[in-house]
Amino acid sequence: MGLISGLRDSISRVTDGLFSEQEPKRIGIYGPPNAGKTTLANRIARDWTGDAIGTESHIPHETRRARRKEGVEIERNGKSVTIDIVDTPGVTTKVDYEEFTDEMDKDDAIRRSREATEGVAEAMHWLREDVDGVIYVLDSAEDPITQVNTMLIGIIESRDLPVLIFANKIDLEESSVKRIEDAFPQHKTVPLSAKEGENMDEVYGNIAEYFG
Amino acid sequence: MPEATNVDDDRRDGVQIDLISGQRMDGMASMEKIRMILDGVHNGNIVILEEGLTPDEESKLIEVTMAEISPDEFNGIEIETYPKSSTRDSSLLGRIMGGDEPPKKLTVIGPANQIETLHKDETLISALVSRN
Ligand SMILES: Nc1nc2c(ncn2[C@@H]2O[C@H](COP(=O)(O)OP(=O)(O)OP(=O)(O)O)[C@@H](O)[C@H]2O)c(=O)[nH]1
Ligand SMILES: [Mg+2]
Secondary structure: OHHHHHHHHHHHHHHHHOOOOOOEEEEEOOOOOOOOOOHHHHHHHHHHHHHOOOOOOOOOOOOOOEEEEEEEEEEEEOOEEEEEEEEEOOOOOOOHHHHHOOOOOHHHHHEEEEEEEHHHHHHHHHHOOOEEEEEEEEOOOOOOOOOHHHHHHHHHHHOOOOEEEEOHHHOOOOOOOHHHHHHHOOEEEOOOOOOOOOHHHHHHHHHHHHHH | OOOOOOOOOOHOOOOOOEEEEEEHHOOOOOOOOHHHHHHHHHHOEEEEEOOOHHHHHHHHHHHHHHOOOOOOOOOEEEEEEEOOOOHHOOOOOHHHHHHHOOOOOOOEEEOOOOOEEEEOOOOOEEEEEOOO
């Protein structure tokens, strides 16, 4: 092999690596605070890469910065899909620091609420600019018809992003998957418990099929 | 364009409601609409839009609301629309019939610390508005 053609080969190998035909799709995990988005993101990341993405908490607005885990390769039924997972702060139209004062002192509660508002704005920004698909996580023990859910699903639809609805916390007694299916009949709903790891086969099957 | 006037503070023991027609909204840029809504809400008013916002405007409304939240002063907004935007109108029929037109939906927006939704179903929104 001549010097020039060898050089050409190695250059094209490098550029192949840099610009592979398909960049991994960025899948945003969205939903109201406390739905279990980070628990789900951690489970997916642990199952396929071995490490976690962020901290989970029963106190709302635990995630206040969008966090991305790159190159998560999920295999299902011979199909393999590589995605970037973006765990986003729970979206709301109101934040009151007094919601946190039972759990922490006033200064920390005020700081948490300020960071939470920045986090919500950041999540909205990612949704407008930077995600290719959405996993919308709902706590199936709660009423799904809230203004935030309807608005966000409307925003996602208006951007023509593929979306899967995850009915989380099916381990809870008050859980109702049907209530979610009825609220958003135009989308596929997948039941799961991110915490207990229930129904993860179907979860991965749907991710591979939908975002592959 | 005239602004919605606010009653002097010492005359206020009620709740002011700004009912804004679709016609008036039609001539406004997105940010003007959002500013008008949030200025009203900051003054403690309930703002009712005859025709709702587009999804993009709703997304910006959430962002701007977040930027304006401040402890002990402003907790954000409560917002309700009727009929529900995504589940019916904007999905199949709404898109086929209306193209890119935003679905017409009555929208009620108020300060989060003063308005509380008591009940909502397909045909009724019931809200409690407290004075302060
Ligand atoms: N019972 C039950 N609890 C769950 C499940 N998934 C998450 N949780 C709990 O719900 C709480 C919130 O979980 P997170 O994963 O932090 O929720 P999040 O959606 O990331 O919340 P924010 O970051 O605040 O928006 C935690 O106490 C979790 O342990 C589930 O499948 N079942
Ligand atoms: Mg989280």
